[in-house]
Amino acid sequence: MSDSAHDRGVQMKLPRFDIKTMGPAIALILLCIIGYALNPAFASEGNITNLLTRSAFIGIIAVGATFVITSGGIDLSVGSMAAVIAGVMIIIMNNVVDTFGAGVTTVLIGCGCSVILGLGAGWANGFLTTKGKIEAFIVTLGTMGIYRSLVTYFADGGTLSLDFSIRGTYRPVYYDSFFGLPIPVWVFIVVAIVGWILLNRTAFGRYCMAIGSNEAVARYSAINVDRIKTWTYVIQGLCVSLATIIYVPRLGSASSSTGVLWELEAIAAVIIGGTVLKGGYGRIGGTILGALILTTIGNILNFTDLISNYLNGTMQGLIIIVAVWLQRGDWGRARRAKT
């Protein structure tokens, strides 16, 4: 086989790859055009900033979910986990404020606890899935219920509010900007880049895909399957805790309704982005676009009163289906071939 054939092969593949990658991007651009057509204020700087900041929560969580799903798992507990972490964080900060004052120390203690809790909760999901050998769906359905009811219990059914004295210190984490972009957006960007590198440029990412693709092959290839799978849940937990850290200063409160349905949104973002639900193929870039698409849909619906409020869900459902259908293109074939 000649070298020129090689080169030809490479060139031929590229456009196919592009279509696949471009799918979610095209869907997002279409949505933006629709938004602008409905109301030019859609493109205002303020709105774009709001949109990006909002995407940060789901986006950061979805980056974690990309790892879990790529390695063949699923995590339904993220929304509840965010709620309980936010709750405990607030309780802790309110308690230490007397000792450490309302300064940065208290906030850092809160953030530290958030990270520890996220890692712990993620590890628990991973441990039960791998060592307990229980289907991830069941484990995380269980912990979803547990975390949700714990936050309700801590808040006594109501709302946990951050001490007003701390809010001033913590507020900038959500509301301030840095080089024109709000801090949550920066966090999102950093998480996305780190996630992309981790998935595409490190052995860990390779192992995630291998496990999702075929666990037995992974085992025969000297991969510690249980350890890698547990790590994906731990990463998911870490992402949830980061999302929580930028969520809490927004309203300074957590309740049993915090983070409801975030798990479905996160998974939807991942799938819209082109990651395969059954594992083996993951795309962080797609996930980011997926999160942006979901947020944009909600934003657009708030920008028009053309349709009855009650039908928001219908529009949302239709747009999601059409967005995925748009990018299906080559996908249908690719997926069929996989099975």
Added chain:
Amino acid sequence: MSDSAHDRGVQMKLPRFDIKTMGPAIALILLCIIGYALNPAFASEGNITNLLTRSAFIGIIAVGATFVITSGGIDLSVGSMAAVIAGVMIIIMNNVVDTFGAGVTTVLIGCGCSVILGLGAGWANGFLTTKGKIEAFIVTLGTMGIYRSLVTYFADGGTLSLDFSIRGTYRPVYYDSFFGLPIPVWVFIVVAIVGWILLNRTAFGRYCMAIGSNEAVARYSAINVDRIKTWTYVIQGLCVSLATIIYVPRLGSASSSTGVLWELEAIAAVIIGGTVLKGGYGRIGGTILGALILTTIGNILNFTDLISNYLNGTMQGLIIIVAVWLQRGDWGRARRAKT
């Protein structure tokens, strides 16, 4: 090969198979013992009847979900589908009551519409998944939103109520008994038996398992994969419509909060029962037990005020995880071998 070897093989298989099958049964028995210990009234005839009747809704839907999941799909839309079918059924019955009176005819028209809607909604899910080549998760997440918002729209944000004159005719479908068992329980039993036969004793059931196990193999075996998959969603739709038919006379109304989270309960029942979430292996018997387990957990929690109401979710989550862990036994190996 000698016959004795055959017999050995068969005998060797049996005990293993039994442990697997017994898992959910053991979990259920344990739950019942706990329930009785907490309050002997748990075993009263009235309570057992209530329990069975309640299980009927989720159980019937979960039978449908067993087919979808066995063939490698997933349906998140069932709860919303139940709500919209209930809503439309009520609207139709209220409209035809003037023409046909409050008699059996009207109720039958309502039930007929329910079945048609269920089949149609299921077909839509199946069509979009197979012909549209969109991930089932996305399709049904989309239709979940669509159906939910449609019922809100039809009810104008409120509640759709069945005309009081019809209630008298329709009521017995939920509240009457037949040979000592409430009618919903009979429907449940019939659906379960038909489902069991369909999955285990017909070519269709085998096709479902084959598709879930390996779609390419199924296709190479001249199985019309798309058609079978579509049928699983249609069956799911039919099951939802049957569940709705016995649900409507219970409360005589439908609203945007009808059937919320039923999809997760139905899927949980299926997985608790031993069906593999990634497809290829399904057990109707297990599904029935799964539905009973879920209902019993709720029932037991209503029986005791030992723990804070807010912690109900924690108990529920723990029990589900433990119940599945109990039956894991041989499963871990079986699943590992699979991958």
Added chain:
Amino acid sequence: EDKIKIGVSYPTPTHAWAAGMNWHAENAAKRLEALYPDIDIILVNSPDPSAQASALEDLVSVNQIDALVVLPFESEPLTDPVLNVKKSGAFITVVDRGLSQPGIEDLYVAGNNPELGRVSAAYMKTRLKDGDNIVVLRGIPTVIDTERFDAFMAELEGSGINVLDHKHANWNRDDGFEVMQDFLSRFPDIDAVWAQDDDIAIGVVAALKQAGRDGDGMFVIGGAGMKETIKSIMDGDTLIPIDVLYPPAMLATAMDLTVANFKSNGPVAGRYILGATVITPENAEQFYFPDSPF
């Protein structure tokens, strides 16, 4: 074992108002059981209408209650189940949401949803003039929300105040924040916000402050009587000048009345409608319960 068993069934608190109601109910239960050793109160909450129907069945078949205090999730779906409890001979107290068939309950205790909407609109009219713009953030699409909204719009009619748009914020702070952000991007001129609920109002205020549009006499009206809101009214905040009460203690009130039916000499029956009081800096003190979660 000849205790009088009173079952109390209500929706699982998923937002702060309901948690406040739960708090008041739990306190009432403790207080009443301490007061009357032969009274046994069983509190049960349920996450959705059909679970509540199940819970009612369990209260009859397992606990064999003598009286039921029920705050129905929704009227329609729980009418039949409550009727079944009634058939077992129990005394029925219905709270907040009336059943769709009259005459089932012995006692009815309720807040007033249309009144809440009407009072809010009436206040708007006192502060705004013809041509002023408001936006409305609604609750979860349910009958409660519809009743409040319809009464609000009816009261506003003919005043010349424009309702620019109304969206559902689901009685949720986060949704309130996001919907308000979008309203602010969309409408350059908003003079007031009806948030219908104090939780939504908190999100709205955060969005206003973020956008720097909380000056110029702009104000937000929530509802229900959250302790933080009442506190800030007491402190003379102008952004949320008043609040409209939807008493979270109504379930406790109903329990008191139900116990009174067994313990007082005369039978207790009838309808107790609690008003939608406007909380102003003058009367705020009496609605302030710092220990309640709401």
Added chain:
Amino acid sequence: MLEGDRSDDLILHADRICKSFGTIPVLFSVSMGVRVGEIHALIGENGAGKSTLMKILSGYHAPTTGTIHLDGKPIELPTDGQAEKLGIVLIHQELSLAEQLTVEENIFLGREESRYGFLNRTHMRAQVRALLSELGLDVAPDSRISDLSIAQKQMVEIAKAISRNARILIMDEPTAVLTPAETAIFFRQIRSLKAQGVSIIFVSHKLDEVKEISDRVTILRDGQWISTKDTADMQPDSMAQLMVGRELSDLYPPKTEPDVDVPKVLRVRNLTAQGGVADVSFDLGKGEILGFAGLVGSGRTALFEAICGLSDVHSGTIEVNGRAGQFASVAQARDAGLTYLTKDRKEKGLLLNMGMRPNLTLLALPKFIRRHMINQRAEDEALVTAKRRFDIRARDHRVNMRDLSGGNQQKLLLAKIMESQPNIVVVDEPTRGIDVGTKQQIYHFIAALAQDGMSIILISSEMPEVIGMCHRVAVMREGRLMTVLSGDEINENEIVRYAAGLKEARADERLSA
């Protein structure tokens, strides 16, 4: 038209077929036909396009140009296995059984017998039982496929094809994983089908089998038709020459004398392990090639999966390079210099939905890490080297593993194992599905590795391979080591007698080099 073919007696005939995947051409105007009651062999190098042609003949692929004639009439074959209705049945090179279904369910998949809409299970089971016993396959009809060994799966696949009452049976390398004993049973079935007038096309790299069973042979090279001849006119050597396009020298490299004094790198004593391995003891010397022979299910795979940390060891001791070697994971074994090449490349060997590069480096990935990241340049270089070393032919280097030809997949798997630079390597059926030309290269490669001091365990069901390559040959039967043969004892007769249990296990000398 082919020379010597009268088209009227051809039952199935491919006429000037061209096939491209995307823009990559794979077949160039290939013609081939099969007569009624004929066994027609198709041979060619890996990637020559054999599987592609077979898929075209059975409707799984549509030809880009050219026509298919069935019974003399041009026909457009229906897709996705529907051609079965026309009597054309294909056994895919890559096993196609549904893993979670039972043997019975797989055999009848797609054409279940039903009565009144219900499955007639007793009848189907009886048929399956009869079929399995005819094939001498000792599995129950309700065993799950995932519980079977790969050879058993292949036999089930054959049973499935035979049971379909085909007029034309097309088999893509059915014997690749079979031992001679099973191959003999299989050939008996083939002959009886032929006697019933069934036409059979089969692909094989085992040229002696081709010589033994076929009536005519068609040879492909690089997607081109080379020739079609009567088997009687050819010898395996001439077939190989036509396939490869050059003269093949000796298939096996000359054997070197094993050195008696070399250190022992692997020492196994009284090993009992999962999968029925009982009380196995043996030694492996540095630079030695030790063969393992035995029937299907004799426990060779199970033995080495236990040694390499893939399954549980119950008792006994393992010593690797002088140190205790009870590995809890494959990674530990790899780091100790011991790696295992699985024979189940589809389920355990390769990630089929990924490309060649990640597959090649997966086992040895730590080697490719620089500053915590994967050094993609080094990976690319490794791929180029591996392609050259193992003659891996892909017309497109970003192709998914799934779309690589079977033999080239196997070569990549071999390359993957070698990438971790082991000093002891266990290769389980290493030349499965590899053409003679490449086989020769691989044999020389293995011999060279042994010369350089690598120790090799060669598990193989190809008797000539074991005999031609190994310094010593261990024979297993029912999980026990029967004997270790060396020198002149290494001959087919001796091996078969131990493997079949006709000779008792020898206790003496079995550990010595």
